[in-house]
Amino acid sequence: MAPPLPLEEAQARLLALAAPLDIERVPVGEALGRFLTEPLVARRTQPSADHSAMDGYAMRTGDLPGPWRVIGESAAGHPFAGALGAGEAVRISTGALMPAGADMVLMQEDATREGDNLTLTGTPPSPPNKHIRRCAMDFADGAELLPAGTRLGPAQLALAISAGHNFLAVRRRPRVVVIDSGDELARDPSACPPHQIPASNGVMLAALVQSLPCEVTRLGPVADSLDALAEAFANAGDADVIVTSGGVSVGDHDLIRPALAEWGAELDFWKVAIKPGKPLLVARRGPRLVVGLPGNPVSSMVTACLFLLPLLRELLGARQPLPRAITAVLDHPLGPGGDRREFLRGYWDGARVTSRVNQDSGALGALAASNALIDRPAGAPAAAAGTAVPVYLLESGGTA
Incomplete structure (x- = not known):
């Protein structure tokens, strides 16, 4: 044998x-937990133009230190239609399109407005474009965003939508x-x-x-x-x-x-x-x-x-199907290992791992209270508290 x-x-x-x-194409909203069978490639640029990252006023750096005349507003989804001239500013919201001619956003906390007159009362941004999300800051059209084999979680689904995808290729x-x-x-x-x-x-x-x-x-x-x-x-x-x-x-x-x-x-x-x-x-x-x-x-x-x-x-279609060990520190000593590689049930608190006292293979109470497996090689020597050991995190929860 x-x-x-x-x-x-x-x-x-x-x-x-x-x-x-088999590979199938599913709506992005139905792809949670699936794995990409091909790289996710951007079909659009994000942002597709310069946008403001703050509520404030869009203006030209060369017009510092002001004052300015407010000539309009750029709101998210409702851009300002004109262009800035000398000494002019536009009220702007977070996520709104930068007006033509503007290269700086002055935070509203750093200015005082009376009617259409705006004066500097705080500190201008440094560098001047600090509060601007530049075109393609996140990604550009044609860029590979995720490799094949990536598991699709909430953030990855949002990225796929932002990249212009309605459907994704995954295995059934x-x-x-x-x-x-x-x-x-x-x-x-x-x-x-x-x-x-x-x-x-x-x-x-x-x-x-x-x-x-x-x-x-x-x-x-x-x-x-x-x-x-x-x-x-x-x-x-x-x-x-x-x-x-x-x-x-x-x-x-x-x-x-x-x-x-x-x-x-x-x-x-x-x-x-x-x-x-x-x-x-x-x-x-x-x-x-x-x-x-x-x-x-x-x-x-x-x-x-x-x-x-x-x-x-x-x-x-996972890129990395096998579980990966992390390193944890023993909270207490362990005796020498046996003649087989052993996986001890334990609880990992984010830094240290504690082995459960009851390691019987029928002990569901100890298993349910565990969130980790301590990997002990065959013939492992005794290990003192504070020793770094490889640990695999269990899919189930566990309690401290």
Whole structure:
């Protein structure tokens, strides 16, 4: 039997199986969370002309120190139609078009106006164009604004609109089916006998998948039988990704692998040298990919963050599908690491990270109170408080 794969090798093998999904053009307002399949290129210049960045008076620098005669107004959306002559000024609003001939905006706080007469009472701007948003200050027509693979958040959507786009090219939403299996799972958490546990993984994994723009269907809990699992796989329909939870280990009732074989799926790899989550498996049947996660809820969550979410980001066209570690400082000492790379649940406060006391793979309380995974290499030496360690932020919240 092949030894467990190192994490990075297993991730690379999984992502290599991901075939690109079809590209579609969607309205900008419907593209939240999607990933660009092509660079975002400006179709207009922003600003398209010089505008004022302040409320005040537009004037000519050469007319300092005044006084001036106010000859009109330029408001946002309503520009002044004429041009400035010697000793003239125009009342101007933030965002309004600069009048022809003006090269300075004097803030209204630095001037006193009586009728149409304006006098300097404060300090002129330095440099004189300080309060002017120059044409193309933000971007020019034809400039590349975002690279392909960028995730579209609120600011990126606003940028696309400002750049003149009504539609954006993105990959279609992956269709994901989540299957949790096991005779020990109780469908109703309010009526759970002692020999069972509430079926929480399906909800957890579906919620995690929904942090990305995916179509999610839940099946289960499914009984520990080949027939029940075969029916579940058949009911997965045209899913791009099938996610199972439970039944991937080596026990007599761990039937995911034989059920996949009967369904006609080909196993790509099984077991990764990490803790928690060693028995993870990846298989495929035609264009469908299967990610088999362990049944223990913490193991299921950790492996979903390290494998399932990167796979979905890859299918969606993300430029950087894998999670990236940040550096945090240990709030307290850690003992030496074990024989596998371990991901400890902890809480990161923005600078320091605290490992949870309960690291059992079934401890949902500790998981729900965590927002980070502390990455401990196999055989890591003991680490003192204050040691810098790599940390992966969890998609879920966590409490201090």
